[in-house]
Every structure is written in structure tokens, then in C-alpha cells.
Amino acid sequence: MDTKQFIPKELSNSIEKASFTWQTPSNIALVKYWGKSDPQIPKNASISFTLSNCYTKTSIDFVRKQVSNQACNFELYFEGKKKEDFKPKIEKFFERILMYCPYLLDYEMEIHSENSFPHSSGIASSASGMSAIAMCLLSLECALSKVEMSDAFIKRKASFLARLGSGSASRSIEGPLVVWGAHAEIPESSDVFGTKFPFQVHSIFEDYQDTILLVDKGEKQVSSTIGHNLMHNHPFAAQRFTQANENLSKISQYLQKGDINSFIKLVESEALSLHAMMLTSDPYFILMKPNTLEIINAIWHYRKVTGSKACFTLDAGANVHLLYPLSEKNEVLQFIDNELSMFCQKNQYICDHVGLGAVEK
Numbered sequence: 001m002d003t004k005q006f007i008p009k010e011l012s013n014s015i016e017k018a019s020f021t022w023q024t025p026s027n028i029a030l031v032k033y034w035g036k037s038d039p040q041i042p043k044n045a046s047i048s049f050t051l052s053n054c055y056t057k058t059s060i061d062f063v064r065k066q067v068s069n070q071a072c073n074f075e076l077y078f079e080g081k082k083k084e085d086f087k088p089k090i091e092k093f094f095e096r097i098l099m100y101c102p103y104l105l106d107y108e109m110e111i112h113s114e115n116s117f118p119h120s121s122g123i124a125s126s127a128s129g130m131s132a133i134a135m136c137l138l139s140l141e142c143a144l145s146k147v148e149m150s151d152a153f154i155k156r157k158a159s160f161l162a163r164l165g166s167g168s169a170s171r172s173i174e175g176p177l178v179v180w181g182a183h184a185e186i187p188e189s190s191d192v193f194g195t196k197f198p199f200q201v202h203s204i205f206e207d208y209q210d211t212i213l214l215v216d217k218g219e220k221q222v223s224s225t226i227g228h229n230l231m232h233n234h235p236f237a238a239q240r241f242t243q244a245n246e247n248l249s250k251i252s253q254y255l256q257k258g259d260i261n262s263f264i265k266l267v268e269s270e271a272l273s274l275h276a277m278m279l280t281s282d283p284y285f286i287l288m289k290p291n292t293l294e295i296i297n298a299i300w301h302y303r304k305v306t307g308s309k310a311c312f313t314l315d316a317g318a319n320v321h322l323l324y325p326l327s328e329k330n331e332v333l334q335f336i337d338n339e340l341s342m343f344c345q346k347n348q349y350i351c352d353h354v355g356l357g358a359v360e361k
């Protein structure tokens with residue numbers, strides 16, 4: 001993939017001040033990305049549902065510098081408060097994308113960001129956070145560009161930039177289903193940006209529901225960055241990457257045909273395979289908590305007894321995502337209240353569903 005296409009060619013210097021606000025959602029992977037090479041190239045292709053209610057809203061105010069320098073100058077406010085400890089991550093992100101966004105050097109930036117979900121909910125905010133910043137930068141680039149930028153190119157570049165901040169953020173620009181990572185059976189798929197799942201999806205997966213059961217809201221013991229790195233020299237890495245790519249071929253068929261039983265089996269197996277990689281890393285680690293397993297067992301029991309099509313997935317943490325068709329919403333919410341919320345911290349869970357990606361505010 002030629003990434004030079006993302007280096008802007010003709011930019012004007014006519015804009016003194018501008019401000020843009022974007023809201024971008026989190027996403028939940030069905031086939032997981034775990035393991036990468038430099039610079040943020042995934043070892044296997046992944047696919048996710050874009051979410052809706054779990055989002056980050058970010059505004060960036062740009063003011064043209066009076067005296068130019070060679071640094072990205074910005075202030076960062078999170079939920080109204082200046083956040084010095086979030087700055088290094090953003091600084092690193094800006095350095096990484098500078099060759100694709102040279103205009104970053106021309107402006108003083110004030111970034112204001114807030115999440116719809118509680119900060120310490122254990123929900124990863126890097127996907128929604130990085131994609132929201134990427135969209136604000138693309139809005140500035142559009143305003144500066146002397147050549148017209150197509151909507152498709154804007155989304156592609158935003159995903160490309162977001163990926164350099166956090167791999168999974170590449171899947172938060174569009175929806176409802178996004179693939180990231182080059183895959184032989186997914187036309188247009190790429191290692192450097194996410195693309196919409198290109199096939200017609202069966203109606204059973206429309207407006208699919210995701211209730212996030214908040215098992216553990218604390219800071220993760222092992223960050224995703226460390227976890228990804230432990231896939232280098234991992235004894236099962238090669239098989240895992242092959243398995244994930246095969247699972248993407250399979251889930252593509254299940255999504256198109258509406259084969260929900262096979263979908264359930266694959267999605268749950270993917271979640272457990274991700275955690276199996278953690279259990280067998282060197283050093284090994286466990287992100288699940290006892291209540292994660294209580295919930296998984298209760299879901300399996302509920303499915304057996306009722307014939308429900310609800311299934312679980314996990315990201316790199318202890319929380320459980322309960323995925324189910326819209327048609328089961330009332331019953332499943334009842335089940336959560338009766339049998340699952342007791343395993344959540346303060347009985348808390350977040351009701352979300354599949355969404356369409358970034359929205360300008």
C-alpha cells in the first residue's frame with residue numbers, strides 16, 4: 001500500500017483560526033487483533049462492530065502560530081480539566097503522523113475531550129479518542145486543501161491516522177462493521193486503514209445489541225501495548241494469526257448468511273483465544289476476573305435453557321460484552337438484571353448497540 005497518498009500536496013495558508021468537533025465511537029472486535037509489527041501493522045486481519053453510545057467527543061481549536069517553530073504545540077483538557085498525564089501519548093501520536101499532517105506545526109492547538117462512558121469503566125477509550133482527534137485533523141486539512149478531498153479519501157486517511165495512535169482506532173471511523181488488516185477475501189482491505197465490511201449483511205445482525213457488563217473498572221494490570229509485544233516470540237503466535245485470518249473468512253460467510261449459531265461459536269472462541277494468548281505469554285498474565293467467568297457460565301446456562309442467541313466477547317480486560325439480536329432485547333435485559341448485574345461492580349452495565357461511526361458536532 002502506497003502511504004504517500006496521505007501526504008498532502010497543495011495546502012493553502014489562508015486559515016488563521018478554526019475549530020472542529022467530532023464524536024467517534026468505540027468498537028468491539030469479533031475477530032481480534034493481538035500482535036503487530038512496526039509501525040502499527042497488524043499480524044492478522046480483524047473485524048469489529050462499531051458501537052454507538054460509547055463515544056469520545058473532541059473539539060480542537062486551531063490558532064495559527066505567530067512565530068513558527070518545529071514543535072507540535074498543544075494543550076489538552078479532558079472533561080474540562082487540564083490533563084498533563086495524557087499529553088505524552090498524544091505527543092507521540094502527533095510525531096508519528098507529522099509527515100502526513102505537516103500543518104500540525106503551523107497551529108497552536110487546544111484539545112477538549114470527553115467520554116460518554118465513565119472514565120474508569122475499564123472501557124478502552126483509545127479507539128474512540130484517537131479516531132476523534134484524527135477526524136478533527138482531517139477537517140482542518142479539508143479546509144486547507146487546495147484540491148477537493150472526497151468523502152471516501154477523508155475517511156480512509158482519518159482511519160490511517162487513527163491507526164497510528166491506536167490500532168483498533170482505525171475501526172472507529174465508519175460502521176456498522178469494519179475490517180482492518182489485508183485479507184484475501186475482503187476486497188479493499190488494508191493493513192494501514194480500516195474499511196467497511198463490503199458485503200450485504202443478514203438482517204438478523206442489524207442494530208445488533210451490545211451490553212457491556214462492567215466487571216472491573218480498575219486500571220488494567222498489563223497494557224495492550226505490552227500485551228501486543230508479548231506476541232513476538234510467543235510459542236503459539238503463528239497459529240493464532242492463521243486462525244484469526246481463517247476466522248475472518250468464516251465470519252464473513254456467517255454474517256452474510258445469517259448463520260447465528262456459527263457466529264456465536266466463532267465469536268466466543270475468538271474471545272477465549274485472545275485471552276489464551278495472554279495466559280500463555282512470557283510473562284503470562286490474566287485479565288479476566290472471577291466474575292468474568294461467573295458471567296460467561298451464566299450466559300451459557302441461559303442459552304441452554306432458553307435457546308437464546310446471546311453470546312459474549314471480551315476485549316483486553318475483565319468486562320464482558322454481551323452481544324444479542326435486537327429481537328431479544330427485552331428478555332436479555334431482564335436476564336441481565338436478574339442474573340448478571342450482581343457480578344458487575346456496583347451492578348453497573350452500559351447498553352449499547354451497533355452504530356455508523358464518526359459524526360461531526
Ligand code: PMV
Binds near residue numbers: 029033034124224274
Ligand atoms: O488498539 P489496541 O492497541 O488498544 O489493541 C486492541 C486489542 C483488542 O481490543 C484486545 C482487540 C481488538 O481487535 O480490538
